[in-house]
Amino acid sequence: MESNEVEIEDAPPGYKSYVWQYFGFLIKKDKDGNRVTDKTKTVCKLCHAVIPYTTSNTSNMNHHLQRHHKNVKTAPEKTSLPKGQLTMKQALTPTLPPSSPRAKQITRLIGEFIADYMAPFNMVENRKFIQMFNVLEPKFKMPCRGHFSEKVIPEIYNETKQSVKEYLKNADCVALTTDSWTSRATQSYITITAEVINEKWERKSFVLQTRELSESHTGGNIAHVLRNALSEWELTRPQTTTACVTDNASNMDIAVRESGLHPHIKCLAHVVNLASKRGLAVSRVARLLGRVRRITTFFHKSTTATAVLTNKQTQLELPRHKLITDVQTRWNSTYDMLARYLEQQAAVSAALSCPGIRRNAREIDTLDNTDISDVEDMVKLLKSLKTATTVVCDEKEPTVSLIMPLKFMIEQSMSPDENDTQTIANMKSAILLDISDRYSGDCNDMLQECTALDPRFRSLSHLNDEQRESVYARIREKPSALHEQRNQTSDIDERTTRASASTSGAAAEQARVMVEAAQGAEQSQE
Incomplete structure (x- = not known):
């Protein structure tokens, strides 16, 4: 067919295949001489070749372009894939x-x-x-x-x-814990954690932040960090009760007070640590600890002495345990050192009596029977403190309800006994003096109430009848007072809403002032 005899009609716009850029439908004349479009034949716009066509099948046209017009850029037809499914090209990438x-x-x-x-x-x-x-x-x-x-x-x-902030926003009470610490690189930090109980009575704990504190650890500087944290985590809402747990350092006491956090609860483990260190600072006890410490350090530094000690342990059928040297900032390590020394006393004495060892241990002053007796009494006395520390530290979810029963147990074990030696009497007196003043005033009342609400200690066996009834009475009063307070808050919020809805401009401002005045009057009546 000659090129001048061919007429081509472009494909409709709905035909999306790329081949229609190069093909159109053939136009011919019928027997009456009218021009008619033949939808069964397509014509190549490049060479005017006529290609048979069936509906929605462009394969013949595509093959023609690939065979006769290789310089023409071809493109695959676009198909929509299910979400997440890769194309063949992507799969082979x-x-x-x-x-x-x-x-x-x-x-x-x-x-x-x-x-x-x-x-x-x-x-x-x-x-x-x-x-x-x-x-x-x-x-x-x-x-x-x-x-x-x-x-x-x-x-x-x-x-x-953002998720934690939303969680804290829905909590009525938030308990914060904060402490400062120093890294191995001697950089100082302060960490703040938060704990809440949700509507399902599940306890949730979050580490909110750890910030470097290069300034002096004064109460004011720590308070500045706490206030920034409260603002950052949106814990400054009036309806949120925010308690804070810290150690017993005076700077923490100042920081919590200046931050407006209440109640402030001192860490029981730190309380026990301070009381124990006060008892271990008694002159006679300190001298005994020094002598035991020199013995354990000697065996740690001498491989020969350690080998002899191991041999003596085998001969005496004692456990092959190493001696422990305490870390003076952790009182429980001192307890462990004394207990291990008593366990291995016979092996230690036998090892130190060997001629080769004795020449290198001339400065070692072994303990006599009186000293051993005092060490045994010291270990027995510190047992209750060790138990309290273990209970607090091993508890997966320790609560403040443990504080008063454990404190009472310690005070009972430190009560004077006529059979006590002077050394033990002095230790008891020092420990009792240090621990008795902890958790006094309002903090004591709050902790007693928490203890009464714990099913394990609700009998309050550590209190007398009058004290016990006083705690129960306070607990009975609090639900009704809390219910009344919430009703008043709800009424005030409702009045504020009505006033805001019915006024505008200056009238709205006047209504707001009136509601705030009513709220202040109700609070003063309480």
Whole structure:
């Protein structure tokens, strides 16, 4: 067919295939001479070749272009895939695109792993770590450490922070715990945690923040950190009761008071630690500890002496335990040192009596029978303190209801006894004097009420009848007072809403002032 005899009609706009850029339908004349479009034949606009066509089948036209017009750029037809399904090209691609859902999911999980285990960012550059992912998902390309430190972890932090803020916002009472500490690099930090009980009576704990505190650890500087934390985590709402638990340091006492947190509860483990150290500071006790400490240190530093001690333990059929040297800032390590020394006393004496060892231990002053008797009494006395510390530290979810029963137990064990030696009497007196003044005043009342609400201690056996009835009476009064307070708050909020809805401009401001005045009057009546 000659080119000048061919007439072509473009395909309708609804035909989306790329071939229609180069093809159209053939126009011919019927027997009456009228021009008619033949939808069964298409014409190539490049060479005017006529190609048979069936509805929705462009294969013949596509083959013609590939065979006779190789310079023409062809493109595959676009098809819609189900969500998450990859095209053939994507499936055969050597690496997952970073924007693909699977690559994002893997990267997110690696970030969560780093956050959960506080792993270093350079872990993602570790050869074995990358090799492991090459086996698990060969198409995944590990992002650089900067991607995790600058994008992934900050995103996880912001999401988690917002979730925790929403959780705290719905809590009526929040308990904060704060303490300062020093890293191995001698950098000082202060950490703040929060605990709440949700509507299902489940206890939730959150580490809110750890901030560097390079300034002097004065009460004012710590109070500044606490106030910033309260503002940042939106814990300054009037309806939220915020308690705070700290150690017994005076700067913490000042910081909590200046921050407006109430009640302020002192850590029982720290209370026991201070009382124990006061008892261990008695002159006779301190001298005994010094002598025991020199013996344990000698065996730690001498491999020969340690070998002899091990041999003596075997001969005497004693446990092959190493001697313990205490850390003077942790009183329970002193208890462990004394208990272990008593256990290995026979082996220690036998080892020190060996000629080769004795020449190198001339400054070691072994304990005589009187000293051993005093050490045994000291261990027996410190047993109750050790028990209290173990209960608090081993408890998965310790509560303040433990404080008063444990304090009473310690006070009972420290009561004077006519059979006590002078050394033990002095220790008891020092410990009792230190611990008796803890948790006094309003704090004592609150802790007694918490103890009464704990099913384990609700009988309040550590109190006399009058004290016990006083605690029960306060507990009975509080629900009705709390209910009345909430009703008044609800009435005031309702009046505020009605006043705001019925006034505008200056009238609204006047109504607000009137409601606040009514609220102040009701509070003063209470």
